[in-house]
Amino acid sequence: MTASLRELYRGGLLPHWSMPAAFLLMAFFPLFLPHYTIISLNDIFLYIVLTVSWALFSGPTHYISLASAAFFGIGIYTAAILGDHVPFGLVILAGGMISFAMALLVGLSSLRLRGMYFTVFTFGLSELIHHTVQWWEVNISGTVGRLVISLHYQTVFYTLLIIVFVNLLTARLIRQSKYGFALRGIGESEAAADHIGINVNRVKIVIFALSTFFMGATGATVATQWTYIDPSIAFNPMYSFMPVLMAIFGGISTIYGQLLGAALLTLLADMLLTKFPYYYNLLYGIILVFVVVFLPQGLAGLITVLKRRMERRSPA
């Protein structure tokens, strides 16, 4: 019984120390890896945060949010507006906190919506924020777009490294906590969860808002690499779609699957874009279709299947 129970709460395939060890190792990367590689890693980190944060809420609940771009963009704009006046650390915190506060409001007004109504609402909300900011810049402030203070790419690397680490740790702790457990119950049957004493709306809203904190903080960090931003860059809906694709690609139900999806799809996009600039989108699309059709559990599902086969072959 205990062994099987432990298996129920198992976080992934890797041992506990592997994550802190990997982060410690990565902390030395800027000492010997070229500029270009570190920039690529920054890109991967950005998508890891978006994917893991998105899946933290949308994975267990099956509430498909398409508002990641809104929370990410809020972080970007926070950096653009506060960047000149406030120390960088506080800018990042502010980006996260404003996203968090915004998500609480969104949650209170939308989490009673279910299924595709929730999805459409979050997408509409994201576009609403995008166009409100744009309208403001055109009609009130008079200039569209802003300059963002620029930080050294290594500073950004270390900041993202910390955000990713805290993000993964938080995701894991929540999944193992009784609230993460409750979130799975909510995804299975909201009525049943409610009737066994779970404050369904509170659990949903708090975890949703918490997940957007990381999106906002990341937005504020990466904005310092972009020099110039405008509403179409900051609130690009691709930042809402990519986390969904990446989570499905890697395997939505485990954190390592989400990690894998975010990292590999970012690398893949990068590679396709440089090697096959003309067929980039075509190849990308074919690969995604292939994964969704043949690997419904994502790459992580494939790994689990292969691992089981190996175990069956080798008599233990």
Next chain:
Amino acid sequence: MVLLEIKALHKFFGGLTATDNVSFGIREGEIVGLIGPNGAGKTTLFNLISGALNPDKGTIRFKDDVISGLKPYQICRLGIARTFQLVNLFEHMTVFENVFMAAQFGGLRKTGRADAKNQSLSLLEFVDLCGMENVAAGDLTIANQKRLEIARALATGPQLLLLDEVMAGLNPTEVDQAVDLVKKIRDKNITIFMIEHVMKAIMGISDRIIALHFGKKITEGLPQEVAAHKTVLEVYLGLDSDADA
């Protein structure tokens, strides 16, 4: 002591009066049966008590608290648990997880994780689901799913348990087992209010029976009194089932 007291309860669905001026009380330690033809408003009444629906008029009092208007999770934490007419489990989660979640969030939610675990395991033993802890709830037979739902409800530590047709769809042996289980639950000092269509079963175990028809309470009393009641015979135990429509 009166555990649950319902006064002049009304619920309207558009033009339909689903609950029409219903009043009654349930005393601690009783098994009370709720009968009536399909559409009589039995499940609506359960939904009103458990907080799934809010009454339009009237009050529901549980011990010292007025609970009408509270949310299901609040009512659950006060000590009322329920099962659903159509089994409503966390299908893709294991049998153990279903009960464990209730043990962590129900009325006993102040208990630690280890206590919740032990309690869940002993409840699974209580409902005879030993050895199935790691089976997905959706893979159980209907009879076992109903038992699991009872275990999950019990894990919240209720004083009052609402059972909505736990015997529907069971074969005669399973019905007998379910009757035994209901008696065992009463022996744990848990008051039971149950909706049931299996007449033999409900007449046998209930201390009292309440009959509903078109949302109204038509009678209330000992099983033999209710069974002999003229209106009950007409609308429910009668020869034709036109009332179902």
